[in-house]
Amino acid sequence: MRIVIALGGNAILQRGQPMECHIQRENIRKAAEAIAKIAKDHQVILTHGNGPQVGLLALMGESYKDVMPYPLDALGAQTQGMIGFMFEQELRNCMPGREVCTIATQTVVDTSDPAFLNPDKFVGPVYSQEQSVAVLAANPEWTMRQDGEYFRRVVPSPQPKEILELASLKKMVESGDITLICGGGGGVPVMRNSDGQLEGVEAVIDKDRASRLLAEGIEADAYLILTDVAAVATNFGKPDSQDIRRATPEAMEALNFAAGSMGPKVEAVIGFVRNGGKMAAIGSLEQAAEILTSDSGTVISNDVPGGISYY
Numbered sequence: 099m100r101i102v103i104a105l106g107g108n109a110i111l112q113r114g115q116p117m118e119c120h121i122q123r124e125n126i127r128k129a130a131e132a133i134a135k136i137a138k139d140h141q142v143i144l145t146h147g148n149g150p151q152v153g154l155l156a157l158m159g160e161s162y163k164d165v166m167p168y169p170l171d172a173l174g175a176q177t178q179g180m181i182g183f184m185f186e187q188e189l190r191n192c193m194p195g196r197e198v199c200t201i202a203t204q205t206v207v208d209t210s211d212p213a214f215l216n217p218d219k220f221v222g223p224v225y226s227q228e229q230s231v232a233v234l235a236a237n238p239e240w241t242m243r244q245d246g247e248y249f250r251r252v253v254p255s256p257q258p259k260e261i262l263e264l265a266s267l268k269k270m271v272e273s274g275d276i277t278l279i280c281g282g283g284g285g286v287p288v289m290r291n292s293d294g295q296l297e298g299v300e301a302v303i304d305k306d307r308a309s310r311l312l313a314e315g316i317e318a319d320a321y322l323i324l325t326d327v328a329a330v331a332t333n334f335g336k337p338d339s340q341d342i343r344r345a346t347p348e349a350m351e352a353l354n355f356a357a358g359s360m361g362p363k364v365e366a367v368i369g370f371v372r373n374g375g376k377m378a379a380i381g382s383l384e385q386a387a388e389i390l391t392s393d394s395g396t397v398i399s400n401d402v403p404g405g406i407s408y409y
Contacts, residue, residue: 099319099376100141100271101390104309104366105129106325107147107283109383110181113248113326117154117223123184130188132324132386137193137277140390143267143316144185145309148177148283152302153222153251160237170253171286171298178202178282185279197276204262204296205285205303205311211256217241218357219255219302224248245359246335254301255362258308261285262296264315271316284308310366314373321370321378322389323363328382329409330360330396341409342396347372349405350398367398 110125111117136142152173159167168176182200189198220243225233230242230249243252261267267280284303288296306323313321329341332353342350347368355361360380367378381395388394 100143100316101136101320101322102143102145102309102313102316102318103133103136103386104306104321104323105133105144105146105383106323107149107151107305108326109324110146111150113224117150122151122181123188126181126184127188127191129383130185130192132383134189134192135387136390137189137196141271141275141277143271143278143280143312143318144189145281145305145312146181146185146279146283147305148174148181149219149221149302150223151177151181152283156222156251169298170300170302171288174283174286174302175202178286182279182282189277189279193277197274199270199276199278201263201267201270201278201280203267203280203282203285204288205258205281205308206260206262207256207287207289207299207301207303208259209256209289209299211254213256214254214301217252217254218243219253219304220245220250220359221253221302222251224250255304256287256299256301258284258303258311261308261311261315262288264312267312268316281305281308281312304362304366306363306366310370313370313375319376320390321367321375322386322395323367323378323380324383324386324389325363325380326382327380328385328395330355330364330380334360343407343409344392344397344399344402345406346400346402347398349402371398371400 155173186200284305287299287301333339370378377399379397381389385394
């Protein structure tokens with residue numbers, strides 16, 4: 099099968115972990131080992147998040163006052179290169195002799211997207227409420243929202259409209275047995291100005307939505323979103339919460355999920371299956387191989403008796 103795997107930024111740098119390079123490298127090494135097990139029998143196209151990394155670079159830039167802080171599109175490009183380099187190296191170590199290639203990509207957005215008026219995409223480290231007040235005082239132009247028991251910065255996340263490099267990516271995928279790393283952070287956000295020229299945009303693309311666009315564009319059979327949760331849960335964090343095992347797109351759409359975290363993931367897997375994908379799933383990186391056999395995670399497909407089942 100041809101499988102697009104979207105790996106969450108929080109799987110690369112887990113909640114509460116120090117944002118050290120060597121820690122991210124170790125997490126990426128473990129992720130590469132799990133992905134290599136799938137790549138042994140399937141063609142894998144890997145995308146990844148970059149929220150923690152973009153937020154860290156933004157903080158580092160704010161602390162150096164001799165130059166203006168770099169915009170989010172430039173930071174997105176930097177993290178594509180950094181994370182892609184680490185993943186390519188670790189995948190090559192796990193799969194000697196296999197072709198692995200990293201491609202930087204750009205994603206076109208519409209500057210009239212309402213997301214620019216309602217930022218909801220989490221980036222950067224987590225803060226206590228007291229810390230978040232201090233951070234906002236130092237960066238009054240930022241927006242902060244609660245993320246579980248913590249607080250994080252949020253930025254605009256417009257809908258992806260087009261992946262500029264899609265035609266080239268499709269040719270590479272169809273050329274043979276190659277493991278491809280692309281679409282990092284959802285791609286660098288760009289727009290076309292009134293003259294048709296490309297310009298960067300101060301935003302972060304949701305990598306799950308952009309990965310769905312990629313998966314459909316390269317005609318993938320399956321689309322997996324691997325993160326730091328075992329499955330999608332109803333009423334997350336409440337006593338009546340249940341982990342969903344399998345569901346149809348219609349059954350998942352009837353439920354409500356948080357806009358800045360699980361919501362875009364569910365939206366993406368629903369859309370992929372509705373547009374012809376055989377199956378999509380959300381689950382834990384450590385259980386990636388089991389998710390493909392519907393033995394772990396939350397699997398979305400059109401052939402679920404009763405529409406939904408739970409663990």
